[in-house]
Amino acid sequence: MTDESRDAVEAVDSVLVALSDPTRRQLLDLLAVQGEATATTLAERLPVSRQAVVKHLAVLDTAGLVSSSRIGREVRYTVRPAALDATARWMTALAASWDRRLANIRRAAEAAERDSH
Amino acid sequence: MTDESRDAVEAVDSVLVALSDPTRRQLLDLLAVQGEATATTLAERLPVSRQAVVKHLAVLDTAGLVSSSRIGREVRYTVRPAALDATARWMTALAASWDRRLANIRRAAEAAERDSH
DNA sequence: TGGATGTGCAACTACAGAGTTGCACATCGT
């Protein structure tokens, strides 16, 4: 395995883990709508504490799904589409690969069926 | 929210949860390569017990990522690309939606900047 | 300067789920 593909797998892994939590997906929704927001204001719109939101945002940041910038005493978070898009492409390619394999196996089975007659 | 979109959200959730585990992704890889396999043979290729594999396959089945069919005393599992493809489309649409929102916000900010002069 | 607001750090609880083992049951081949 190449270094690049290993990194790609790790990147996909972190994105999938990040997206597997419903609260984190809700956070991404809120961020996408507002464009920019702090952990404190996001927590006001969710049934969890600010600290819980901070932890979720850290996970999303590690996955590359959000970025943060400090302005004075505030830390503003923004959504980053690139990581999501890359993972979507990975999934599409994987689905296509499965399709090809299944088609091949079906074709091989039919050929074997013909040969047996 | 419509019934369809609620179902879609639940479907996406189950797929993301299923894919967030590395052992389950490995199982999907093995299944895609072999086309068809039982929990017992899959467990031989993984560092976990058969029962662990069975549980993982149940999760994958609920997410629609695999299907099973009984042949005698064996239960054979196969990969199903449709659910994966649907989730990939959901992610692509979401990334595009984020892009649009970010572009709008950037545009609005520039307009406000112009107006202030 | 001092109160108000926002963030960071640490310790703690609680629950979900990944994994295990043991055994019962069903099915195949001889």
Next chain:
DNA sequence: ACGATGTGCAACTCTGTAGTTGCACATCCA
């Protein structure tokens, strides 16, 4: 019929993590 192989069910352990609370520190503003 009987041993071998494959599956199903149940109970259990254990680690990861989502969530909490409390407090200290930094920044804004009046």
